Amino acid sequence: MTRQQQRLSALRGLLEKILHGQERITLEIGSGHGHYLTAYAAAHPSRFCLGIDIMSERLVRSERKQTRAGLTNLAFVHASAEDLLVALPDNVLLDDILILFPDPWPKRRHHKNRLIQHPFLSQLAARSISGARLCFRTDFGEYFAYAQSAVTAHQAWRIDPVASWPFEMPTVFQTRASAYDSLIAIRT
Numbered sequence: 700m701t702r703q704q705q706r707l708s709a710l711r712g713l714l715e716k717i718l719h720g721q722e723r724i725t726l727e728i729g730s731g732h733g734h735y736l737t738a739y740a741a742a743h744p745s746r747f748c749l750g751i752d753i754m755s756e757r758l759v760r761s762e763r764k765q766t767r768a769g770l771t772n773l774a775f776v777h778a779s780a781e782d783l784l785v786a787l788p789d790n791v792l793l794d795d796i797l798i799l800f801p802d803p804w805p806k807r808r809h810h811k812n813r814l815i816q817h818p819f820l821s822q823l824a825a826r827s828i829s830g831a832r833l834c835f836r837t838d839f840g841e842y843f844a845y846a847q848s849a850v851t852a853h854q855a856w857r858i859d860p861v862a863s864w865p866f867e868m869p870t871v872f873q874t875r876a877s878a879y880d881s882l883i884a885i886r887t
Contacts, residue, residue, distance in 0.1 A: 710786040723794040733761025740773035749773045793827040800872035803839035815846035826856035831886040838876035856884040
């Protein structure tokens with residue numbers, strides 16, 4: 700078994716345990732230290748929230764917040780977005796997807812690493828309910844324009860210009876930003 704297969708197998712087992720009995724979840728990709736998603740889960744007790752990040756030390760801090768808050772509708776997992784979408788149990792669909800201040804990969808040669816791209820939008824759409832919201836926020840104007848263009852060009856998503864942000868609470872990066880842009884796309 701390759702390392703990737705082992706990683707995906709372990710992630711599948713963990714997700715089946717964590718998401719047992721869940722059919723719809725709110726997913727935050729790049730949950731950082733868990734400030735935003737912990738507050739979101741506390742404000743939305745009927746929703747199950749899952750935060751993922753690729754940095755282990757961030758997850759330790761996130762889990763401490765979840766434990767202190769005593770939230771049973773929240774979990775944090777060490778995973779990339781791509782791996783999570785592959786390992787997510789078939790019966791679990793995404794209701795809301797939150798991507799807040801992701802790495803903008805500003806150098807042109809690194810644009811291929813940006814999360815918001817056509818293949819990734821297709822993967823998200825395949826795992827989302829009709830009407831799911833993709834909420835994206837960044838303080839890097841060039842990435843916002845890039846993401847807006849990618850979402851507009853994708854057949855499974857449409858930008859909703861009048862949709863309200865689902866939950867306002869400044870993230871760490873948001874408090875550092877002098878300005879930022881947001882978009883909400885709806886799964887068609």
